[in-house]
Amino acid sequence: MTDFDPTQRDRLLTLLSRRRFFSRLGMGAGALALASLLAEQGEAAPSPARYDLLPRPPHAPPRAKRVIYLFQNGGPSQVDLFDPKLELKKREGEKPGEGFVNDVDARKTGTWLASPFQFSRHGRSGMELSELLPGLAEHADEIAVIRSMVSEHENHEQACGHMHTGSPVAGRPTMGAWITYALGTLNRNLPAYVAILNPTGLPVDGARNWSSGWMPPLYEAMPVRATETSPILNLDSRLPADAATARLTFLQRLNQEHLKSRPGNLELEARIANFELAAGMQLAATDALDLRSEPASTQALYGLDRAETATYGRQLLMARRLVERGVRFVQVMMAGQPWDTHANNSGQLRSLCQATDRPVAGLLKDLRQRGLLEDTLVVWTGEFGRTPFAEGKDGRDHHKRAFSLWLAGGGVRGGVTVGGTDDFGYSAVQDIVTVADLHGTLLHLLGLDFSRLTFRHDSRDERLTDVHEAKIVKQVVA
16 A cells, blocks of 8 residues: 655645646657647647547547546445345444455454445436445435446555556557547637646645547546646746737747758648647636636535535635536546545545535536536446445455446446446445446547557557456446
């Protein structure tokens, strides 16, 4: 396990600045901006133009056009939130028999631990949800819960990598990178892929959670912080809009004069276009991430009026504003691994749900009211689940054999519960869904065929689903 060291916060967050982003993009961002500008003028992009973020059609008509990916770092407990188990109450305190073991350390296999929280049915569908999720319960008929998820690893870093990239092996592109590679951007003045971070620190395994891996850095997410001021470091030009425009125009004239004496210099062309993209972001990104223009009623809907919900609410309101402006994939991350409830499982879950449930419900309501939910895919998941037996007195350890997640929005059939686990919530036993199946299904909703979406790397056609033949989870597709 990796814990976030608060003493490293400032140094690490500084690395997430605009300067690092654009320096990593190098010629990739330049090629993007230049190709976009030339396309608008009816000219062909310079050759070679192998990688760019120009909009591209999917393989089939899409149900969703964009994604908001709510990642719950640490692994939420399925038996306390989405998967009620009466047998745990009957057998609480008993030692599990043969076949039930803690995969992290067999010696830590404790006694069965019942959930202290009540479950009840909600909506026309009668979906069973924990009392900790009253906000989400209001949207029971809009979400699809998968109870039969399984993973391949019980360590945070590898399991996060598996969920994000399709493999526990580090160094591969994340799902957001694959989707932006496949579909391009909807707004050339904003990144196609954004990771919104908690301002108190990085998630476990840091920037690998939104990396482009061995793809060009063009497809990596831009990280932003959910702060009231300067969410992207060094972005504010501190000039009035008229002065900033005049300065950009003057610089463009100088750059073009410089370029005339060096025709065909693609590196120079890319560098110039890179600066223009940065200038466009100074206006577009500043506007998108400035929440002060939102009415008080909308801010309250996301919980910005309460201390316990303000941070996560700010992250989700930023996410809505970004997808509304054309960002293709927005990934919301929490600091450290808050759902990692090795001790005080009940108290920590109560606190976490108090911080996140209202903002999540507000996001779904806001998307629906704005007509965005029908083509915006919302994904809520962690990297694995928790053991149905105790670690210590009131803790649950990592668990890869069964966990739950939910989907909503673009093309998702609401009010359905997919799959099932055994009487204790230990193993998925009905309609088992692998991470590859999940990825294949998400791509399918975006109009992409997982078997056709490939990237040539080291003489091999790589896929998000790696070597796995994914199946589409048809029960969640409307």
